[in-house]
Structures are given as structure tokens and as C-alpha cells.
Amino acid sequence: MRSELEKIRISVGLTEADTDVTARYRAIIMKVVPGVVDEFYAHMFSIGNDSYFRGVDVPSLKSRQIEHWRHLFRADFDDVYGNHATRIGIVHRDRAITPTVYMRSYGWFTSRLLEVLLARPDVSAADRPGLAAAVLKLIHLDMTIALAAYDAALVD
Numbered sequence: 837m838r839s840e841l842e843k844i845r846i847s848v849g850l851t852e853a854d855t856d857v858t859a860r861y862r863a864i865i866m867k868v869v870p871g872v873v874d875e876f877y878a879h880m881f882s883i884g885n886d887s888y889f890r891g892v893d894v895p896s897l898k899s900r901q902i903e904h905w906r907h908l909f910r911a912d913f914d915d916v917y918g919n920h921a922t923r924i925g926i927v928h929r930d931r932a933i934t935p936t937v938y939m940r941s942y943g944w945f946t947s948r949l950l951e952v953l954l955a956r957p958d959v960s961a962a963d964r965p966g967l968a969a970a971v972l973k974l975i976h977l978d979m980t981i982a983l984a985a986y987d988a989a990l991v992d
């Protein structure tokens with residue numbers, strides 16, 4: 837798993853400068869994530885995705901999603917992270933959430949997160965481009981792992 841993660845890290849171009857800027861802003865990122873997660877589920881319900889959440893404890897799901905982002909933004913790609921991200925992909929696959937629906941939702945989340953994060957006065961103007969690029973790379977890494985769980989379905 838670790839070597840697979842290393843391959844993904846290199847292919848998305850995630851560098852030490854990216855992990856450094858993420859580390860400097862991690863606390864601020866995690867301040868804005870809960871609000872964006874709240875908006876995310878409101879958006880899901882507003883676009884008719886309700887049926888996927890039947891019987892699901894949404895407040896608990898929000899907490900689990902927040903923990904997932906906390907884990908990702910630690911930018912420590914060990915086996916614990918890899919297995920965790922893969923398991924999340926499998927949960928969505930098993931819930932019949934198509935890769936298209938899943939990827940669109942990553943798009944919504946990513947753009948809203950950047951919009952809120954980069955508007956903050958405690959993110960310096962000089963750091964904004966680098967921080968935006970680092971967040972994008974990390975989220976693409978995460979999406980790649982989630983999608984790989986769908987590929988695994990082909991050989992199940």
C-alpha cells in the first residue's frame with residue numbers, strides 16, 4: 837500500500853513544499869472543514885441524493901467525514917491512511933454510489949473548501965496559490981484511492 841501511495845503522490849506532483857504549507861495551515865483548514873461538511877450534506881439533499889442516505893445517521897456521518905479530512909490533511913501517507921481511504925471507497929461502491937456521482941461530489945466539496953479557506957484573512961496572500969495547489973493535490977490523491985476501490989469491484 838505504501839509504495840502505491842508513493843506512486844500516487846509522485847504522479848499528482850505532491851512535494852515537500854506542499855506538505856509544509858499544508859502543515860502550517862492545517863489548524864485553519866480544520867476550522868473551516870466542519871462548516872463545509874454541513875453545507876456538503878445540505879447540497880446532497882438539495883440535489884435529490886436523499887435516497888442514498890436512507891437509514892443513515894447523518895450527524896455521525898458528518899463526524900466521520902470530518903475525521904477523514906483531518907486524516908488526509910495530516911499528509912502522512914502510511915498504511916493506516918491508505919487502508920482507511922480504500923475502505924471509504926468500498927463503502928461508497930457497496931452503497932451503489934456511482935463513480936460519477938462520487939467524483940462530482942468531490943468537485944463540489946473541493947471548490948467550496950478552497951473558496952472558504954482562501955477568503956480567510958489569516959491565510960496570507962503570498963501563501964494562497966501554494967496552499968490552493970497543495971489542497972487540490974491532496975484531494976486528488978484521496979479521490980484516486982477512492983476510485984481504485986471501484987476498480988477492485990471489477991475483479992470481485
Ligand code: HEM
Pocket residue numbers: 880885888889892893897900901904923924927928931933937938941942945
Ligand atoms: C467528498 C466526497 C465524499 C467523502 C469524503 C465521503 C466520506 C465518507 C466517509 C468518511 C464515510 C464513512 C465511512 C465509514 O465509516 O467507513 C462515508 C460513508 C457514506 N457516504 Fe460518503 N463521502 C463522500 C461522498 C458521498 C456521496 C456523494 C454520497 C451519496 C450521494 C455519500 C454517501 C455515503 C453513505 C450512504 C455512507 C454510508 C453511511 C453509513 O453506512 O453509515 N457520500 N462517506
